[in-house]
Amino acid sequence: MNKKIEVLIFLFLISNTFSCQKIEVMENKQTYAKNKQEIFNKSNILMVLEKQLKDGYREEPIDLNDIKALFEIENSLLQSNGYVEPTKEEFEKKINLIFKKEINSSNNFICFDRNKHCYDFNQNTWVNSDEFYIFFSLKNRFITDILWLPEILDYQKEYPKLYKNEAYIENSDVRLWKDIDFLPQQRRFNQQLLISRNKYLFNDDKSQFPWLINNDEYFMENLVTTFGYTEDKKLLKWAFEKQGFTYQIYPPDDILQKFGKFLWTKFCNGEVKIHQNSLNLIKDLSNPSVNQEDYILFVAEYINYLTLEEKITGLTFEQKARIIATLLEFGEQYKYDKAYGFNQMFLGKFIFYQDFDKLYKKEFEKNNYYNLPNLKHWYLLAEKEKDMFVNDMTLSDVPQPRDYLYRATYYTHH
Incomplete structure (x- = not known):
């Protein structure tokens, strides 16, 4: 009887050991996959940022690679500032309620002109800097304006080597990002705008309302007058009396x-x-x-x-x-x-x-x-x-x- 018990205990320990090893292997695979994705994201950001710095201040239109890099940076910024990513169902419901858009896209994002909300952006085309688009990241579920990376990312601090190399860029026909005096203030504003809009719209954080109506009037008013969003009574009253x-x-x-x-x-x-x-x-x-x-x-x-x-x-x-x-x-x-x-x-x-x-x-x-x-x-x-x-x-x-x-x-x- 004792031998049988010993055998059972031995088998249990062997089984448990293999189970732990299996779990550890799975965790290692997940960690590897996550690290691999992070490395890829950083590499993509680095490539796009380097190109934008060489092109100069808002010189070239933004393409699909620029948008993907922008989304990675903004997602990290939102997560580090308390933004709670809504579920897929919650996000789609809010977009339909506020912007009257049905989400039926297999792409990672949708986009439309904020002044012509029936016009959808073709992801295979370029986005001109003089047009105003609203972007929705369907992967990470947030809203954003179109931005160049230096307008949202403190690249001098995050990528000091690129910042140092910027001084040696030979292109006398463009203004370099490092020479834009108001860039730090504009960057801080863009960061706050991203955080406040998304917390207000998708986290129901009404504490963002005062800042938005004082700093983002056009967008807030358009929610009512262009998109017909009248369910927020405080927003409706403000837009109407305005x-x-x-x-x-x-x-x-x-x-x-x-x-x-x-x-x-x-x-x-x-x-x-x-x-x-x-x-x-x-x-x-x-x-x-x-x-x-x-x-x-x-x-x-x-x-x-x-x-x-x-x-x-x-x-x-x-x-x-x-x-x-x-x-x-x-x-x-x-x-x-x-x-x-x-x-x-x-x-x-x-x-x-x-x-x-x-x-x-x-x-x-x-x-x-x-x-x-x-x-x-x-x-x-x-x-x-x-x-x-x-x-x-x-x-x-x-x-x-x-x-x-x-x-x-x-x-x-x-």
């Missing part, structure tokens, strides 16, 4: 176009999304007791803007009709609020002055008034009313939103 919308009779088209960017967005697939969050914000910011009614008046003006056929908005008639119907219901609620003096400003004006041939009404009926809770009921009530400006000889044009306020005020005091 426009300084102040009502005037016959507002210029460019002002109305800016206002419209907060009301709806047309996506790359042709779908139009109406931003209820923006309408909720307009309602929250409007206060008749202190004459803060400008934003609601802008809504009335924007309906007029959409109904004029000569205005080009990139919308089909069907899309216009749905937006107009939503805005009419939003505006008509104030007719039944005694604190406001809007009266027939919305549905009344629309019925009597903006939809003479009833084409919009037919479209509303065809779509069951888009299942908007009160629109059909309010529309039928407004149709039964008499135009409050009928036979009014004091108007030189069709009634404007302010005219409805003045007339309501006149009726109140007479």
Whole structure:
């Protein structure tokens, strides 16, 4: 019996020894693979950096090798500054929510023009320095601008030999990176921008918001006005109030176009999304007791803007009709609020002055008034009313939103 036990113990020890050796071999292979990858990455960075230093300050467009090296540096920078890499599912969900992009690429990154978000970058082409692209690393899951390596990497410190050799570069036709006085400050800014954007967007770190709206205004505003991201209420309010919308009779088209960017967005697939969050914000910011009614008046003006056929908005008639119907219901609620003096400003004006041939009404009926809770009921009530400006000889044009306020005020005091 003792011998059997001894044999079993011996076999167990032999088995355990081989298992440990197997684990150790696997760990060594993983360490080797990781080290090999790191060596490759460093070699790639070194090669790209050397080329960019020889080319001079922003002299050559950026190609695929430049982008790969940039991603390696930025991934390391993010990891060392507390960025939590989201899961693949979380990352793709956020990109779809914020930028309205479906990830269906087998490449390591996707890229598109931040001003033309339906245009995707072809990875086989060059990127010109005067164009503005947004890059997404699908491998390490972060967002970045296009940069040359010296603009993000302190190469003087990290690669002193290359820095030393830069002094001997014989190319009198270009400015060398070492001679750019503002490079250290710009590099620090680029590093902070990378960290703050990614923590804010993908780690939900709201502490980055103040720095971003003060140092990255264009990008932050574009999240709302170009990409239609209105889910972040604090960002939406900041972007909206930043426009300084102040009502005037016959507002210029460019002002109305800016206002419209907060009301709806047309996506790359042709779908139009109406931003209820923006309408909720307009309602929250409007206060008749202190004459803060400008934003609601802008809504009335924007309906007029959409109904004029000569205005080009990139919308089909069907899309216009749905937006107009939503805005009419939003505006008509104030007719039944005694604190406001809007009266027939919305549905009344629309019925009597903006939809003479009833084409919009037919479209509303065809779509069951888009299942908007009160629109059909309010529309039928407004149709039964008499135009409050009928036979009014004091108007030189069709009634404007302010005219409805003045007339309501006149009726109140007479």
